[in-house]
Amino acid sequence: MKGVDLAEKRYFQHTFDNGLTLLCEKMPGMQSAAMTLLLPAGAANDPPDRSGAGTVLAELVLRGAGSRDSRQLTEYLDRLGLQRASGVGVHHTRFSCAGLATKVLESLGAYSDIVRRPHLPEEGFIAARDLALQSLAGLEDEPRQKVLIQLREWHWPSPYGRNSMGIKEHLEKLTIDLCKADFALRYHAKDAIIALAGHIEFDEVKQAVQKHFGDWDGHGNEALTLLPPPGNFHFEQQKSEQTHIGVAYDSVPETHENYYPARMAVECLSGGMSGRLFTEVREKRALCYSVGASYSSLKGIGSVLGYAGTSNDRAQATLDCFISEIHRLEQGVSKEELDRAKIGLKASIIMSGESTSARAGAIAHDYFMRGRIRTLDEISKAIEAVNVDQVNDYLKRNKPGPFTIVIVGPKELKVPA
């Protein structure tokens, strides 16, 4: 957040010969560091008949790697005091950790074992697949999560919309040999991203990454062919107490020249507690406890995904009000609304600058989407520079819609005209 001189010393970037890119953000005043490792093994490039393969693999590689068996590996990483997570998104499999900076650096060897030299044991595979099947079945008890998964499936082009948790029939057909083949094909250096943020020195990190990942094999993934989603309305009957509503429409991708005006329009719709959806649907009309929409980013694709959970007897009124508030954006936003939205977004940027985990995730995301890191200062200035004419001009020329609507609940709803 300082001048150019200092900013240049905060951010670092290096791509190794094998295609792995290292990103660093040095954060003064921190004792901790965080690491995000993105592998180009997302749900979108699960093999067509093996949806969920990436999720099973992400669990399986943790069950023993390098010189450590499953238990030794877990105990080793716990002895470093690291908070860890892993998961599969649309584009990537992600491994992340945070802790004391020296310990995060020390863990790089174990993480290179995990992604390069996992044992992939048979009994571990059976357990990992069982857990994946259970977690998929558990979705039936979480209609809120379910409607968002289905909204992505019905709005995004295939295979981007695939549920990373997989499909029951596919998971049941999965074998340890197929997992081994997947591993060989999908865990590689080319297009992988490793990002560290916090109390770190770039030279030291670069040396460690070179040592543990420098000779990692790199080959590319095949390009994906995108197909249109199955339709723009989906109703799934479920005997639930509430009706869960998902609404989506297209926006511009992050790299588009209109990204910031488009993003600010979404903030006016649903940023902070004075956002239109919260004010109109929840505060004024008390139609539902939970309502909101947010900008969602895929490579080359931007969209707005919204959710409302409401009692069954108010579901139609909630959907009508939801859609009508989105349409009302076409008439433009006020300067006051935009100012509030800008302040809110800038404050959240500053807050994220105090979280090593948030920054490691953000610079990895930036690099994947844009091929470069945006500094905190750049983001703040870009937000500040948006004026109300730009937003309203954007909204006039890009009326929200057409909408994709997904309903999970006991009764089908009518799509508003």
Added chain:
Amino acid sequence: MKGVDLAEKRYFQHTFDNGLTLLCEKMPGMQSAAMTLLLPAGAANDPPDRSGAGTVLAELVLRGAGSRDSRQLTEYLDRLGLQRASGVGVHHTRFSCAGLATKVLESLGAYSDIVRRPHLPEEGFIAARDLALQSLAGLEDEPRQKVLIQLREWHWPSPYGRNSMGIKEHLEKLTIDLCKADFALRYHAKDAIIALAGHIEFDEVKQAVQKHFGDWDGHGNEALTLLPPPGNFHFEQQKSEQTHIGVAYDSVPETHENYYPARMAVECLSGGMSGRLFTEVREKRALCYSVGASYSSLKGIGSVLGYAGTSNDRAQATLDCFISEIHRLEQGVSKEELDRAKIGLKASIIMSGESTSARAGAIAHDYFMRGRIRTLDEISKAIEAVNVDQVNDYLKRNKPGPFTIVIVGPKELKVPA
């Protein structure tokens, strides 16, 4: 985390004549600050026939206060760029916010309006009660949350175990006049706590708090009479895909001399990924996707609350394994287990030292539970000082149990012998 001299300059405490206590933690290197305001209006002291009154009131006071109506108040706080939350726990109603330090300080006037001069409008009351009723009904779609709420109800003495969301029949009988009476009785300075952490100066904060809260009326709450919970087993039939299991047993309160050994025993059971529950129930036997237990603190009462969500056909095996792992603690933990648990807990303490929101919440909690702030250094040293003999001695003399068990799912389970 520095020596005594510096530590003394990091923490500040002052109790005003009216009984309000101000706590501050100055965090070098931060631009942000966070505020936590605790009022002694928790679910436990909702009037006996008005369960949920505190929750409705916490929503209602935000709908206009001081010179601002509902919309102006929301817009004002959004213009300060504050991330805000509010809610009702067992002991307190909590209002919290985080943002740029100057803006958090600026918001104190509005927060004093909210807790001292709310408009409590009739139409706001109807909306607030509607939202509370909806949110309560929505619980039926969230069996995981439901089992934890019921576990507290069946394990903790009444009225501590009350669901802060209330009871449908009570909410339906609530009126705006009863809310006004509740407000007069329960929102007051005596025993209220306001904590700020981050980029702040104590003198400046104290002056601002004096100005906005110094002449706030202070009177005390009546002492609560605690009654035993309804029983130690509860089954709630629900046509869910998974069976949701809650298990609880008593521990020592935070102020007890055995607190740290007791707390470390829970960490060995379920801290990190090498904790026993995760290793045995999830990793080795793949019985369930989600399992864990954690220490939970009430004033004068400590307990361990555990949860497992599992497929219906593995539910009995999961419960058996869950209970047997807890019992196995009686045989003691190893030095290696304890060391990992200590490292994990110390790392999380250091990480929390980089979050203004975490620290504002923690010092307020400490003061309520212990009457004083623990420094980060004190906590780290206390964890470090625990040895394996202390933990095993504690476990030998305090065998886990008796257990309270709550099941939400299609089929009742047998309680293990």
